[in-house]
Amino acid sequence: MTLIFAHRGFSSIEPENTMSAFQEAEKCGADGIELDVQLTKDGEVVVIHDEKVDRTTNGKGYVKDYTLSELQQLNAHYIFKKQNEKVRIPTLKEVFDWLAGNHLICNVEIKSHEFQQFHLEEKVIAFIRRYGFEKRVILSSFNHYSIVHCYRLAPDVETALLYSYGIYLPWVYAKGLHARAIHPHYQTLTEEIVQMSRQNGIKVRPYTVNREKDMKRLFAMGCDAIITDEPKKALRLRQSDGQSFSS
Known part of the structure; x- marks a missing residue:
């Protein structure tokens, strides 16, 4: 069965990478969530996508230049500015x-491609160990040096390679880096890549799949999961497609 991961939570109806977006993903029945992590000025691991706070909050500047206390004074309302309640960066x-109270899978994307985030991987893995989430968390990144570092720190935690352009024999490349999955942009995927990756023990979870025709195509290919802003739509299509947990 193709699992449904809510991209930055249910981000089409709630501000991305916020607790409300994650909670709505659980309510709608998603199998997992995807989120992004960075470090604050005082070394705290926070959930936010961009290196700057400008797009998703009412603040300006780089995440790395804010302390946690300063960041959490911002309103992370993103495009949902009509909401009355203040939304914090978690x-x-x-x-x-929150995950300790449910059974969702969590894909943690390590954001370390623009700035070197010293010890970000170590801190994330320490949290995984503390909560016993070794089998529930997937670590992904566009920075493949970071993926190798994560594997060396915690070979028992699944790692996944994010990429947005075509890679030759991506299943071979993934195995060479000890990654157990690829998370490609959905437009780079072919049936051969999905089949060969899965035959070689590499899971395939494309991003960010929001259109019905793309969801149906990737379900038919047998992807292990899709990452989407529209988990409710994906769940409806999966059910109509006849996929079930016994398949």
Whole structure:
């Protein structure tokens, strides 16, 4: 069965990478969530996508230049500015506290491609160990040096390679880096890549799949999961496609 991961939570109806987006993903029945992590000025692991806070909050500047206390004074309302309640940037600890009460899979994307985030991988893995989430967390990144570092720190935690352009024999490349999955942009995927990757023990979870025709195509290919802003739509299509947990 193709699993449904909510991209930055249910981000089409709630501000991305916030607790409300993650909670709505659980309510709609998603199998997992995807989120992004960075370090604050004082070394705290926070959940936010961009290196700058400008797009998703009412603040300006780089995440790395804010302390946690300063970051959490911002309103992370993103495009949902009509909401009356203030929306905070969550910490990874807050998300893991919440995950301890459910069974969702969590894909943690390590954001370390623009700035070197010293010890980000170590801190994320320490949280995984603390909560016993070794089998529930997937570590992904566009920075493949980071993926290798994660594998060396925690070979028992699944790692996945993010990429947006075509890679020759991606299943071979993934195995060479000890990654257990590839998370490609959905437009780079062919049936051969999905089949050969899975035959070689590499899971395939494309991103960010929002259109019905793309969802149907990737379900038919047998992808292990899709990452989407529209988990409710994906779940409806999966059910109509006849996929079940016994398949």
